[in-house]
Amino acid sequence: MAEPARGPGRPRDNSISERALTATRELLVERGFEATTIQAVAEHSGVHASAIYRRWSSRIELIEEATFPGLNPVSVRPAGDLRRDMSRFVRAYLGAFSAPAARAATAGLIAHHQTSGRSRPPELYLRVSARPQFREILSAAPPGTVDPAVDPDDVFDMLLGAVLSRTLLADAAAPQRPVGRTVDMILRLLRPLEGDGAGAGGRQ
Amino acid sequence: MAEPARGPGRPRDNSISERALTATRELLVERGFEATTIQAVAEHSGVHASAIYRRWSSRIELIEEATFPGLNPVSVRPAGDLRRDMSRFVRAYLGAFSAPAARAATAGLIAHHQTSGRSRPPELYLRVSARPQFREILSAAPPGTVDPAVDPDDVFDMLLGAVLSRTLLADAAAPQRPVGRTVDMILRLLRPLEGDGAGAGGRQ
Numbered sequence: 001m002a003e004p005a006r007g008p009g010r011p012r013d014n015s016i017s018e019r020a021l022t023a024t025r026e027l028l029v030e031r032g033f034e035a036t037t038i039q040a041v042a043e044h045s046g047v048h049a050s051a052i053y054r055r056w057s058s059r060i061e062l063i064e065e066a067t068f069p070g071l072n073p074v075s076v077r078p079a080g081d082l083r084r085d086m087s088r089f090v091r092a093y094l095g096a097f098s099a100p101a102a103r104a105a106t107a108g109l110i111a112h113h114q115t116s117g118r119s120r121p122p123e124l125y126l127r128v129s130a131r132p133q134f135r136e137i138l139s140a141a142p143p144g145t146v147d148p149a150v151d152p153d154d155v156f157d158m159l160l161g162a163v164l165s166r167t168l169l170a171d172a173a174a175p176q177r178p179v180g181r182t183v184d185m186i187l188r189l190l191r192p193l194e195g196d197g198a199g200a201g202g203r204q
Numbered sequence: 205m206a207e208p209a210r211g212p213g214r215p216r217d218n219s220i221s222e223r224a225l226t227a228t229r230e231l232l233v234e235r236g237f238e239a240t241t242i243q244a245v246a247e248h249s250g251v252h253a254s255a256i257y258r259r260w261s262s263r264i265e266l267i268e269e270a271t272f273p274g275l276n277p278v279s280v281r282p283a284g285d286l287r288r289d290m291s292r293f294v295r296a297y298l299g300a301f302s303a304p305a306a307r308a309a310t311a312g313l314i315a316h317h318q319t320s321g322r323s324r325p326p327e328l329y330l331r332v333s334a335r336p337q338f339r340e341i342l343s344a345a346p347p348g349t350v351d352p353a354v355d356p357d358d359v360f361d362m363l364l365g366a367v368l369s370r371t372l373l374a375d376a377a378a379p380q381r382p383v384g385r386t387v388d389m390i391l392r393l394l395r396p397l398e399g400d401g402a403g404a405g406g407r408q
Contacts, residue, residue, distance in 0.1 A: 033319065126373065157369070158366060158386075160365075161362065164372065
């Protein structure tokens with residue numbers, strides 16, 4: 001009973017996968033990460049557990065594909081207006097984590113991979129996928145708007161923290177600030193210090 | 205927690221609690237969040253599961269007390285040197301999350317409380333405990349070193365993100381930047397922009 005090769009000519013297989021993935025997302029939102037087991041997905045989707053196991057070797061793999069389907073979520077073509085470009089970028093980056101199912105799965109996936117010791121989504125999403133885009137936006141910025149003394153990776157790491165904190169601590173005690181405040185902070189990190197001897201970097 | 209009042213006169217209870225808490229921290233580090241069950245703690249500590257349940261109603265409560273025992277981890281007395289004060293503060297704040305057991309538990313606890321819909325440690329730790337301290341340090345900074353136009357809460361939120369990202373994504377693909385880089389970023393957010401009308405109040 002080997003699995004027949006799947007391809008564009010086999011819509012039936014795709015539909016089974018789609019049903020399992022959709023059910024996974026629904027369960028994550030409705031019942032949370034722990035309750036989203038293969039068995040629960042089977043019951044919720046009507047797809048047999050054995051058919052799910054033929055496609056994904058574990059519930060973690062299934063949840064990952066359902067919530068972080070690829071590694072290129074952020075695609076903003078810089079127009080050369082730093083504030084506008086950065087604003088679109090931050091919103092797109094945050095958007096990839098703000099889908100309800102992704103939001104419900106992120107902490108659980110991080111916890112799982114911390115234990116397993118391997119780096120996987122959403123870590124890859126956070127760290128790897130958006131960094132080149134971020135650098136591109138800075139390169140497209142008009143001269144004089146980005147301090148050459150600041151390290152883009154340092155600023156990106158701050159943005160990554162802001163995204164993670166917004167994703168993981170949402171709905172907690174304190175209300176969240178508007179996204180525009182985060183954009184302002186990133187621009188503040190990048191701005192040149194006028195009247196400063198050009199190479200002073202982060203030092204006052 | 206139907207815990208009978210503990211006091212200095214009940215060393216025996218304290219020792220049982222201490223053994224359970226220590227075993228919990230050890231298990232978190234050695235086997236991870238999921239494997240740290242009441243039963244595993246009982247076996248590892250030699251304390252009966254029933255005695256553990258008398259003190260903590262769930263494994264989550266036990267893990268929380270073992271890893272986030274209070275809400276006042278950061279205590280830095282500002283000396284009025286912004287860079288030094290901020291550096292000590294960031295290191296202390298990060299330190300509260302960097303104990304191996306806390307590091308192993310944070311993502312799991314966040315995931316659990318996301319599902320339960322309540323805000324608890326480590327959210328409280330992150331959001332509540334350190335914010336007043338942060339404001340105190342800014343108040344103690346010499347005139348002209350902190351831009352009055354910047355909202356301290358915005359800057360604190362960026363710091364919170366940096367701490368969370370350092371705690372949760374540690375040991376993942378990319379190597380972490382030195383803590384000093386995070387301190388630099390925070391100072392950069394705070395610095396007045398010379399020649400800028402908005403920051404004029406902070407100028408000498």
